[in-house]
Amino acid sequence: MAAINWALIAPLLVIQAILLIVALIDLIRIHATNGPKWVWAIVIILVNIIGPIVYFIFGRKTS
Amino acid sequence: MITVEHLSKVYGTEKAVADLSFTLEAGTSTALIGPNGAGKTTALSMLTGLLKPTNGSVRMENVQDIRREIGFLPQYPHFYPWLTALEFTEMAAKLNGVPSRHAKKQAESVLDFVGLKNDKFKKTAAFSGGMKQRLGIAQAIVHKPKLLVLDEPVSALDPVGRREMMILLKQLQQQSTILYSTHILNDAEEMTGQLLFLQKGRLVEQGSLKDIRAKFDSFRYKVQFSSKGEALHFASQSPWPTAVEDCDVFIEINENVPTMQQLMSQLIGLPFSIEKVERVTMTLEEIFMKVVGQ
Amino acid sequence: MRTFTILLQKEFRESWRSFKFLWMPLLFIFLGISDPLTNYYMEDILNAVGNLPEGFSVTLPEYAPIDILKASTGQFQSLGLIVLVITVAGMINRERQSGTATLIYVRPISFMALFMSKWTAASALGMISAILGYAGSLYYTSILYGSVKFIVFMEMVMSYCVWILFASAVALMFSAMFKTALATACTIIALPVAIMIESLIGQYWHISPWKLADYSVQLIAETNNEYYLKTLLLTIILTVLAIILGILFTRKNAAATKI
Numbered sequence: 001m002a003a004i005n006w007a008l009i010a011p012l013l014v015i016q017a018i019l020l021i022v023a024l025i026d027l028i029r030i031h032a033t034n035g036p037k038w039v040w041a042i043v044i045i046l047v048n049i050i051g052p053i054v055y056f057i058f059g060r061k062t063s
Numbered sequence: 064m065i066t067v068e069h070l071s072k073v074y075g076t077e078k079a080v081a082d083l084s085f086t087l088e089a090g091t092s093t094a095l096i097g098p099n100g101a102g103k104t105t106a107l108s109m110l111t112g113l114l115k116p117t118n119g120s121v122r123m124e125n126v127q128d129i130r131r132e133i134g135f136l137p138q139y140p141h142f143y144p145w146l147t148a149l150e151f152t153e154m155a156a157k158l159n160g161v162p163s164r165h166a167k168k169q170a171e172s173v174l175d176f177v178g179l180k181n182d183k184f185k186k187t188a189a190f191s192g193g194m195k196q197r198l199g200i201a202q203a204i205v206h207k208p209k210l211l212v213l214d215e216p217v218s219a220l221d222p223v224g225r226r227e228m229m230i231l232l233k234q235l236q237q238q239s240t241i242l243y244s245t246h247i248l249n250d251a252e253e254m255t256g257q258l259l260f261l262q263k264g265r266l267v268e269q270g271s272l273k274d275i276r277a278k279f280d281s282f283r284y285k286v287q288f289s290s291k292g293e294a295l296h297f298a299s300q301s302p303w304p305t306a307v308e309d310c311d312v313f314i315e316i317n318e319n320v321p322t323m324q325q326l327m328s329q330l331i332g333l334p335f336s337i338e339k340v341e342r343v344t345m346t347l348e349e350i351f352m353k354v355v356g357q
Numbered sequence: 358m359r360t361f362t363i364l365l366q367k368e369f370r371e372s373w374r375s376f377k378f379l380w381m382p383l384l385f386i387f388l389g390i391s392d393p394l395t396n397y398y399m400e401d402i403l404n405a406v407g408n409l410p411e412g413f414s415v416t417l418p419e420y421a422p423i424d425i426l427k428a429s430t431g432q433f434q435s436l437g438l439i440v441l442v443i444t445v446a447g448m449i450n451r452e453r454q455s456g457t458a459t460l461i462y463v464r465p466i467s468f469m470a471l472f473m474s475k476w477t478a479a480s481a482l483g484m485i486s487a488i489l490g491y492a493g494s495l496y497y498t499s500i501l502y503g504s505v506k507f508i509v510f511m512e513m514v515m516s517y518c519v520w521i522l523f524a525s526a527v528a529l530m531f532s533a534m535f536k537t538a539l540a541t542a543c544t545i546i547a548l549p550v551a552i553m554i555e556s557l558i559g560q561y562w563h564i565s566p567w568k569l570a571d572y573s574v575q576l577i578a579e580t581n582n583e584y585y586l587k588t589l590l591l592t593i594i595l596t597v598l599a600i601i602l603g604i605l606f607t608r609k610n611a612a613a614t615k616i
Contacts, residue, residue, distance in 0.1 A: 008394060008397075008500075011386075015383050015386060023380075053380055108616055111463045112463065113463055130463060130464060133463065137456070137459055140456075141455055141459065142457065142460070145371055150370070154363060154367060155460065157363045
């Protein structure tokens with residue numbers, strides 16, 4: 001098995017991490033979400049990539 | 064001066080507003096009064112240009128685009144939660160044609176005026192109902208419109224917010240033409256000015272509070288006894304038609320009813336203790352009910 | 358023009374403060390670099406997860422740079438596009454439903470300025486995301502599979518941006534026409550689902566906006582495609598049509614705003 005070149009993989013992980021962190025910070029600071037906040041916290045943390053994005057699209061209350 | 068002529072809105076077969084005509088003189092305030100569902104909001108929406116009338120017109124002297132000269136406060140104003148109060152008010156000013164270099168200054172000064180001086184950098188997501196209502200006033204007056212249209216400006220507020228808003232409205236009354244709707248008649252009584260009674264989309268009566276009182280108010284005497292028994296006893300002997308309510312006896316005043324002297328001389332001979340004698344007028348609510356025939 | 362600028366500033370503020378300009382590009386970059394990487398490590402992945410029989414060796418095809426860019430385009434056109442158009446399909450109707458539109462519509466604005474400001478903001482978001490996504494894909498492709506001529510790469514990206522302009526115009530048009538749920542459904546059918554249908558039975562015709570992304574990637578091969586320019590032109594015409602319809606419906610449905 002070829003050694004995995006971490007320099008290549010790192011950007012993928014960095015993107016995931018940024019999305020996760022920004023989504024969580026926003027979740028903490030936002031006044032209200034569609035549905036309970038803790039559910040969104042679980043979704044954001046457990047579902048890779050898609051979790052934070054689904055939160056940004058459907059979770060944030062826009063009015 | 065604003066002229067509204069034969070304004071109508073028909074949804075299917077239902078007439079939400081039917082043939083509404085009135086004029087608003089510059090510098091006056093006018094109340095659109097009616098129960099929920101009378102067509103107040105529909106009428107105001109057409110006035111502000113949000114809703115296209117089925118028929119009729121709204122004209123303002125020497126004004127082409129009426130939207131330019133109107134400031135509107137909906138009953139429940141909704142703001143973009145991600146904008147601050149100042150950003151929203153500044154945008155509102157610019158959209159109404161206030162030059163960019165004045166927009167911010169004008170926005171700040173109206174926010175100070177409505178009492179949001181310390182909240183202007185806050186995002187509106189954090190605003191309470193009363194704060195939203197005040198921001199609503201700010202965005203409606205920021206471009207110095209000729210006509211201010213307010214839909215139920217105080218009915219959704221708690222007593223404190225309501226009091227503050229009434230004070231604000233009375234201040235605005237000094238400087239602009241106002242048309243507002245309400246179903247709480249005490250507010251209209253307090254604001255004074257012209258009254259328009261709306262029922263089922265129709266204008267059923269209009270005039271100043273004084274004119275309408277002169278036309279519809281019936282005065283009554285109220286005599287208060289210390290017990291109900293006394294009140295009933297007096298009512299049964301009284302030479303005039305009466306109504307008894309608890310310890311109170313009401314006597315309608317018309318051509319063949321008494322003057323205060325006659326009433327007094329009648330009362331003097333009684334072995335009862337009389338707490339109070341007064342002349343009462345109808346509340347605006349009672350007058351409204353009388354006008355619409357209920 | 359002034360109204361347009363003011364409203365555009367508002368749209369950009371909204372997109373910025375709701376982090377759209379952060380997460381949308383990150384999503385596209387992620388999609389763009391995942392294909393070059395997974396294909397590169399495919400052998401390792403198969404060895405790790407699959408219980409391959411003893412002595413069995415997988416011969417994976419040799420990928421050329423164009424194949425990888427094609428795969429990345431496929432990602433943009435499915436997941437990336439779905440996420441983009443769902444966002445755009447709510448831009449006009451949601452403001453009407455929540456009542457925030459009321460305080461805009463009572464002012465002397467033109468509905469053309471209103472629609473164009475939203476279209477500009479949506480397209481900018483989509484194009485920036487796609488450009489960064491392709492840049493990520495190209496970076497990994499040139500490291501792992503070989504280089505691509507920069508000029509043809511730019512042609513491909515520009516051409517894909519025309520598709521983004523079309524897609525956001527269509528999504529926004531539905532947003533002006535219907536309430537959020539219906540608008541989202543129509544948009545998904547008209548764009549991502551239509552692309553799937555196109556890939557299944559699209560061999561019977563040659564000129565269609567839904568082929569534009571495929572034709573754009575083919576530009577890399579520098580072969581002559583007689584249908585490319587016609588497709589490009591049709592896409593532009595349909596974009597203009599969607600914008601005109603969108604403006605008309607924004608005006609027509611203005612009274613639907615909650616008061």
